[in-house]
Amino acid sequence: MKIHPSSKVRAFSLQLVLVVPFVLQLFSIVGLVGYLSFKNGEKAVNDLADQLMERTSGEVNQHLDAYLSIPHKVIQLNADAIRMGLLNVRDRLKVGKYFWHEMQAYDLTFISLNLATGEGTGAGRYDGKTVTIDDNAIKTPSLPKNTKTYLTDNDGNPTKVMTTSTWDTLNELAYTEPVKAGKPIWVRIYTYYDPAYPPYIVASAGRPIYDASKKLIGVVGAEIHLLKLSEFLQKLDVSRFGQVFIMERDGMLVANSAQEKPFTVVNNEIKRLKAIDSPNPVLQSIAKQLQQRIPNFQSVANTQKLKINVQGENFYVHVVPWRDQHGLDWLVVVGTPEKTYMAQIYANTQISILLCFGALIVATMIGIFTSRRIADPILRLNQTTQAIAFGDLEQTLPEGNIHELNTLAHSFNHMGGQLRESFIALENSNAELEARVEERTVELKTAMSELQRTQAQVLQSEKMSSLGQLVAGIAHEINNPVNFIHGNITHLDEYTQNLLQMIYLYQERYSSHDPEIQALAEEIDLEFLIEDLQKILPSMKMGTERIRNIVRSLRNFSRMDEAEFKAVDIHEGIESTLLILQHRLKDKPDRPAIEVVKNYGNLPQVECYPGQLNQVLMNVLVNAMDALDELDIKRTSQQIEKNPSQITIRTSVVDSQSIEIAIADNAQGMPESVQNRIFDPFFTTKPVGKGTGMGMAISYQIITEKHGGKLLCFSSLGQGTNFIIQVPIRQQAPEHVLKV
Template sequence: MKKYKLRKFTAFPLQMVLIVPFVLQIFGAVSLVGYLSFKNGRKEVQELVNKLMDRTNDLVEQHLNSYLAIPHKINQINADAIAMGLLDVRDRKTLGKHFWKLMQVYDLTYIGIGLTTGEGAGAARYDGKTVTIDDWGAKLPNNAKNYATDDQGNRTRVNSTYDYNNFHESWYTEPIKAGKPIWSRIYIWNNDQESYITASTGRPIYDAQNRLLGMVGSDIHLLKLSEFLRRLDVSRSGQVFIMERNGMLIANSSTEQPFTIVNQKIQRLQATDSPDPAVKEIAKQIQQRVHGLESITAPQKLQLKLRGERHFVYVTPWRDQYGLDWLVVVSLPEKAFMANINANKQTTISLCLGALGIATIIGYFTSIWITRPILRIKLASQAIASGKLDQTVDHSNIQELNILAQSFNYMAGQLNELFTTIEASNVELEDRVEERTIELKTTLNELQRTQAQVIQSEKMSSLGQLVAGVAHEINNPVNFIHGNITHLHEYTQDLLRMIHLYQERHPEDDPEIQALAEEIDLEFLTDDLQKMLSSMKMGTDRIRSIVLSLRNFSRMDEAEFKAVNIHEGIESTLLILQHRLKNQPELPAIEVIRDYGNLPLVECYPGQLNQVFMNILVNAIDALDEVNLKHTDEEKKANPSQITICTSANDHQWVEIAIADNGTGIPEPLKNRIFDPFFTTKPIGKGTGMGMAISYQIITEKHGGKLECFSKLGTGTELIIQIPIKQNGH
């Protein structure tokens, strides 16, 4: 018997091998989890801060766009009314009352008009609440008066008399000089009643001969911007403020006002001089970081240190078309988000140390429990190696080691049986591999089919989201226009009744008025204006019906079974495909013939059923377009493209929808394969071959219905859908 010499090498005790890796694994795993948790927490904080700052910036920008657009809209309304002759610039009494009424609707500080003649009128809230009327002539002194009014805007008494000259006021001279609508400047009003900061707008006005009459203007209260900023969620822990490019503070979200009071008068502040230390320090660091506020042309995200703490700062330029150029600054302290993360870090460290101690103790006792039976097996193996084959190993309380001991005891007798078992296992394994291969092929085919269906469903879902979003965005402005047409019609009727009354009372008094009436063709204008209002109402009604159809098609909230009107789904799908049904340069229009029966509400998945209608109608349109591309103009006229949709109810249990086209039809060998996955007759890149397969699955499996195809070459194709009116179990 040949003896082999054992090579000596460095070895470690089994007990140490068990304890050390076990402890290191526990320590490493807990440490890694703690580190990753802390790191991911900081990353999530960064992402959360960015999202919160983006959302806050969007809210501020939307508010600025809407709030600061009001005075320009008022100026546009007044300028249009003067241009159309609805307001007489020489009738200052009527102008003042008109401005008074506008002040009741809009939260402005002043609305007025200044004329090239030096005259003017306006309405103001000098005390911030009560609306009074200003009226001034051209001749100084004491040419201007302020009137108190009743609740109808009628003048009741003179509050004060003062001197006023249009040509010395920048709110008048700057728009006249610019020759277009602009923001004049930011004013500070200091009076006995109230002090406030306001921004002034102006717009030149012209007569019918395009001669300058003067200007109309409106002022808006800027301190209300600070009230809006304080209501933002981010203002509880951070800061939001707005400043001009020269650094002057406009509004801020802090409790400190964006101005100072000197000798009981408001004075504006630079942002770097703000009484709020956070606003002051942020503004200083921004100017140092960007080397001048004028250089900021795009949104910038900064990280600044304030009193040793890191702050996330977002600086965004905001501009409008009338000359405003401001900076919106949003700041959030990191500590507002890191408190929980730091607490979790301490908890993680404590848990790590505790787990390490427990793991060490458990590992020690576990190693003793495991190594004792192994040590007995080792001694028995050494005895067998020395020639003592009559060795047995006692049973162990550990199941695996007990099995090892039994295997060791019967090792010699089990070798032959083991080889036989291995050979049999190989045969069985080959059989199982073959069966598994067949199962995998079947599963792969099913997976491909499911994947294609998911892709198609996602496409339809995205289309539904897009359609729903477009419908929602169109719906708001259309409802606004539609709702205001009624009021516009009433105001127009009131103005026309006033003009008619004036004509009855003063038929021949003023030759200029008569000349103007003839020039603008007052009678035609009166008649045509009412027709225009009717046309506008008819147009908004049409748009609202289109929006309703788009929202009906999208059905974003109908993922469950629901009883719906099938005709609405068909019509919504036709509306989406309207661009393909219309006349095009190379393709004639496709006529849709509807033969709808009286259908009850049908329980179904509305979105999936719309997907089936979409697939069938798109295939029909593609077939007709393919025919028309091959036909001459005479052939197109002789055989116009048509799609016929018929619906009916059978036995009050089923509904049937038949969609047919008059294309070339499908050959008999291909007709039997149109519901097979990945089968398509379209060119590569134009179709996936899954549309009809998915439609068949939706109708048969999802709704327990039938989908059949009838086609004959030269006569067209018809697909018939049959689904039960009520689904079992729903």
């Protein structure tokens, strides 16, 4: 069977075939084991997180059960003492002293008795430390400040009045709500702010008491400060890295483990916060996402376990309802970041990955070592064969440890020796011929390059010379008739004024008596003719002056009479060149005019070849105009209007010995590859027939060789192009014109 030469079978390296399957098997096994270990660890972490959070929420619930049962136990004891006659409610100071002793035994904020008559008494810790006794009398016009707060001695006896204030007992929530309920209840959480004491935010337990005839005596109450719940939550282990907070069913914060308080003080008034408005960003984010997951907190009857994302980090969250028999219905929220539990798993995973890579590297090295022992003799034979095929006949195969390959190596080396002998003879005969051909080729290349450069220079010089002669000839031919017209306009103006005076005089004396003259004056609109004639002559004079300026600029540009160095005004050459190119700058149907911005410095007279320097200016300006035209073709009218085409010409004195001309455009610019070849002969980016590629090369030669200056180009894509021309102010005469 004949195989077609073009048919190819994809081949692999022998070393690759030996190493890759072994490495892939090892990597797959280790990766699978690592993945299963990670998933098992993740499951174990989830179980651990659930256990820890359940333990935390259980600990919080136990604390709430114990701590919040104290107020109701205290008011039960006080109600029983009053009912059994152990406390005389009319002896308010004695009752207050009794409450003072209770305050020493219980961690409460305030214990009170508010009678139905408006009187009352109580003991409290307003500053969190000192226990004082309050005595509330009935408020009357003669006694507007009906409440006295007493300091006490170590036995609870009132010593002196600390403050007096106004207190309307019968209208306070701690009195009205228990009376309305008729049973022990929790009064709604309320706040009180006094700058002299810490913020007062409490949960108050109230119990109405009645006499034997079921007549209301008053209400006994006990209050706890809710900040103590926050202090407890902050001491939990989970609070070091997570958040625990308690909120009511309407979302209002009761307590939290964050350092930020669950309320704010605005204008001397305590304002409770909802969990979603907490200043703590983690707590706030957890609350917001809970609100999205559970729109109605009233529906939470059992523990809710969620996994949410907080500020780009996964959190485990448990929402546990807590209730007591007296009406409190709160939600305990425990949230901990996943990384707290996953840190060790991630560390173990990283270690596993490192071990995998280590095992992979070791296995790869062993595989490479083994494959080399097998493949090296075959690879040497392959490399030697390829080297001989590409002409390196000095190759030989060394002997190895494999007998069959040694026999092949001997045969191969013998064949190589015969080939070397044959090629040596052929190389000797070709070496001399190649040397001669190479020498002639170098000479021809050098001659051809010099010829092309000379031809281009001659062609460009002839073109510029012809242009200069044509411009000079046109300027000369136009100059004489224009001067003739311009000189006679003054006389024509004078003669016209004389004739007009004659017409005015004639009109005054005769025109009104001759109907034929009057009719002719109306037919030719004599008044308009006289008025317009006086405007035409100044316009003609202005036009001839403009033509004379153009002719002068054309003669300045051609400089046919200035073949040697001459001190000239550089700005005149620039203006003359711009005038020649004025048709390129004007607006066209497909684009607006190109704006020329001139920033001329104060330049001295510069010695140069004026005509050749004008040629350089024209080449640079034409390149800029071509670049702007190319860009405008690709842009819409709105884009052109937003960023109009512009050429900036700046002249300045570099130092005391040279001046600088900078010509910049805001076109598309050039890539670095084009910029590096911009001054090479015959290099052009323009289409065939649009340019020879010699303009910038000749300009570079004129500036550097003829004037001893510099021609630099700076450009980048999207930033435009900036050409810098630097020429000396004073030139040294070339050696070939020096006279001995």
